[in-house]
Amino acid sequence: MFIELLKSLINQLGMIVFFGFLLSRTSIIKKYVLKSKLSLDDVLIFSMVFGGIGIIGTYTGISINDAIANSRSVGVIVAGLFGGPWVGTLAGLIAGIHRMIIPDGRFTAIACGLSTILGGIIAGNAKNFINQKHHRWLWGGLLTFFIEAVQMGIILLIARPFDDALHLVRIIFLPMGFINAVGTAAFILLISQIFEENERAAAMKAQLALNIASQTLPILRNGLNKNSAGKVAQIILEATGVSAVSLTSKTHILAHVGVGADHHQADQLIHTKMTRDAIQSADVSIANTKDEIECSNPKCRLRSAVVVPLFMHDELIGTLKLYQSRVNGISSSEMELAKGLGLLFSTQLELSQLTYQKELLAKTELKALQAQIHPHFLFNALNTIIAFCRTDPLKARDLLMNLSFFLRSSFKNTDEFIPFEQELQHIESYLSIEEARFSNRLEVVYDVDEGIRCMVPPLILQPLVENALKHGLMSKNEGGTLIIRAKRWENAVRIEIKDNGVGMSPVMVSKLLEPSDQASGSSGGIGVRNVQARLLSIYHSSLSIESSPGNGTTVSFTLPLKGGQSA
Numbered sequence: 001m002f003i004e005l006l007k008s009l010i011n012q013l014g015m016i017v018f019f020g021f022l023l024s025r026t027s028i029i030k031k032y033v034l035k036s037k038l039s040l041d042d043v044l045i046f047s048m049v050f051g052g053i054g055i056i057g058t059y060t061g062i063s064i065n066d067a068i069a070n071s072r073s074v075g076v077i078v079a080g081l082f083g084g085p086w087v088g089t090l091a092g093l094i095a096g097i098h099r100m101i102i103p104d105g106r107f108t109a110i111a112c113g114l115s116t117i118l119g120g121i122i123a124g125n126a127k128n129f130i131n132q133k134h135h136r137w138l139w140g141g142l143l144t145f146f147i148e149a150v151q152m153g154i155i156l157l158i159a160r161p162f163d164d165a166l167h168l169v170r171i172i173f174l175p176m177g178f179i180n181a182v183g184t185a186a187f188i189l190l191i192s193q194i195f196e197e198n199e200r201a202a203a204m205k206a207q208l209a210l211n212i213a214s215q216t217l218p219i220l221r222n223g224l225n226k227n228s229a230g231k232v233a234q235i236i237l238e239a240t241g242v243s244a245v246s247l248t249s250k251t252h253i254l255a256h257v258g259v260g261a262d263h264h265q266a267d268q269l270i271h272t273k274m275t276r277d278a279i280q281s282a283d284v285s286i287a288n289t290k291d292e293i294e295c296s297n298p299k300c301r302l303r304s305a306v307v308v309p310l311f312m313h314d315e316l317i318g319t320l321k322l323y324q325s326r327v328n329g330i331s332s333s334e335m336e337l338a339k340g341l342g343l344l345f346s347t348q349l350e351l352s353q354l355t356y357q358k359e360l361l362a363k364t365e366l367k368a369l370q371a372q373i374h375p376h377f378l379f380n381a382l383n384t385i386i387a388f389c390r391t392d393p394l395k396a397r398d399l400l401m402n403l404s405f406f407l408r409s410s411f412k413n414t415d416e417f418i419p420f421e422q423e424l425q426h427i428e429s430y431l432s433i434e435e436a437r438f439s440n441r442l443e444v445v446y447d448v449d450e451g452i453r454c455m456v457p458p459l460i461l462q463p464l465v466e467n468a469l470k471h472g473l474m475s476k477n478e479g480g481t482l483i484i485r486a487k488r489w490e491n492a493v494r495i496e497i498k499d500n501g502v503g504m505s506p507v508m509v510s511k512l513l514e515p516s517d518q519a520s521g522s523s524g525g526i527g528v529r530n531v532q533a534r535l536l537s538i539y540h541s542s543l544s545i546e547s548s549p550g551n552g553t554t555v556s557f558t559l560p561l562k563g564g565q566s567a
Contacts, residue, residue, distance in 0.1 A: 050078060140185055233256065444482050474501075503548050512529070
């Protein structure tokens with residue numbers, strides 16, 4: 001009897017697992033299982049589905065000793081473990097009451113019905129405990145075996161005659177407990193695949209969104225406009241496989257690629273109502289039919305869409321739209337992808353604005369530095385040239401040409417980088433005038449390797465040279481020597497500005513490199529701090545200053561050879 005019962009229950013287990021597999025593939029079960037919080041309608045539907053599975057377990061049971069060996073508890077326990085207390089209780093009531101009232105319910109009808117209800121309650125309240133375990137299927141199986149043991153106890157307490165109840169329990173407890181535990185574990189494994197598939201899909205969509213973001217980041221650095229929108233829309237279309245992609249401002253279409261590009265054209269006013277509604281509500285808008293899109297063109301083949309607002313500093317600036325050419329074509333994963341892209345693009349656009357503002361600030365600081373250098377230098381240079389006009393006209397002519405080159409290159413130095421050779425010529429023009437001005441008090445020595453080819457920030461040398469001249473050498477009555485050295489060093493250029501002037505104390509050196517908002521010093525200090533800030537920002541490197549009172553100062557730094565160089 002025991003072996004025959006076990007075989008029959010194993011066959012029944014195969015049916016349960018097969019039914020569980022089919023159920024786990026249905027969209028309705030996937031939808032309810034993935035919800036973090038169930039509504040009242042969800043609870044009722046979930047309870048009826050799994051309560052129905054419990055009823056099927058009753059009807060597929062095996063008659064034995066005027067009772068039914070069955071798998072009714074599997075559906076009810078699974079309902080509680082996935083749906084929580086309310087779902088477990090309601091599913092238990094549905095399957096349990098059915099067991100009590102079916103015709104020919106036999107002498108265990110009341111006991112089995114009550115144990116089914118109690119099993120749903122126990123499973124529902126054990127949901128949080130089981131969810132915290134690593135092997136949920138194993139703990140679900142153990143819980144089922146425990147609930148089967150409780151059912152056997154209820155049969156012994158309620159079913160009469162007692163001797164028949166005891167005889168029945170001896171026969172069915174172990175096979176039913178084992179088979180139903182295995183059935184619950186298998187059911188949990190099948191339904192758990194829904195979570196795993198959802199996590200894999202979410203990971204793939206997240207990876208796709210990041211890949212798109214990495215491609216669009218350099219494009220959106222220039223802001224959202226007709227040109228950048230067209231490139232971004234094309235990248236999204238090729239990466240996602242949707243029917244069409246559109247980007248808009250608050251009033252006009254910026255770009256539309258894919259299906260419908262013949263009438264959804266850039267520079268047109270927005271002509272779909274769902275987009276205008278999304279802009280007005282500043283919220284995601286979804287259309288599942290052509291009528292919901294409400295395109296003004298009757299021949300439009302677009303049938304569904306999701307519209308995601310784009311923001312910059314909490315201000316709506318436009319929308320991103322993904323279209324499909326079939327009804328109900330926007331899947332939940334595509335909707336989440338669109339939302340994710342909307343957030344990433346909004347962040348990128350905010351960063352582009354911050355970058356632009358940073359560039360403006362850097363140019364403003366550079367202009368301020370140029371304005372600081374020019375006035376006093378210009379007056380001194382003109383006075384020097386005027387003096388040479390009387391004593392050495394040819395020298396005056398050369399100085400005037402050097403001054404012209406110096407000023408012209410200064411006014412043009414608004415690019416982010418210039419050739420090192422141009423920066424060096426700028427310094428040579430400046431120092432030729434200073435050498436003429438200070439006569440025998442200043443000697444300039446150039447020790448520069450030939451053929452150095454690299455790009456450098458403009459005015460990277462000027463503040464250092466001027467600081468060495470004004471505060472180092474000219475503070476001595478006899479003046480001194482200024483050495484400008486540039487040497488190849490592996491894949492870099494080592495630049496050194498050295499003077500034998502008055503030097504500085506360690507305290508003065510540290511103050512010289514303090515951020516400008518912490519230090520108040522001479523204009524020379526401001527210029528050196530500007531160079532220090534730009535080196536840190538661009539190359540993540542710093543100035544090296546070696547100095548001591550009476551022994552002069554050496555300022556050095558290293559720049560990478562960004563371009564090729566001649567041998």
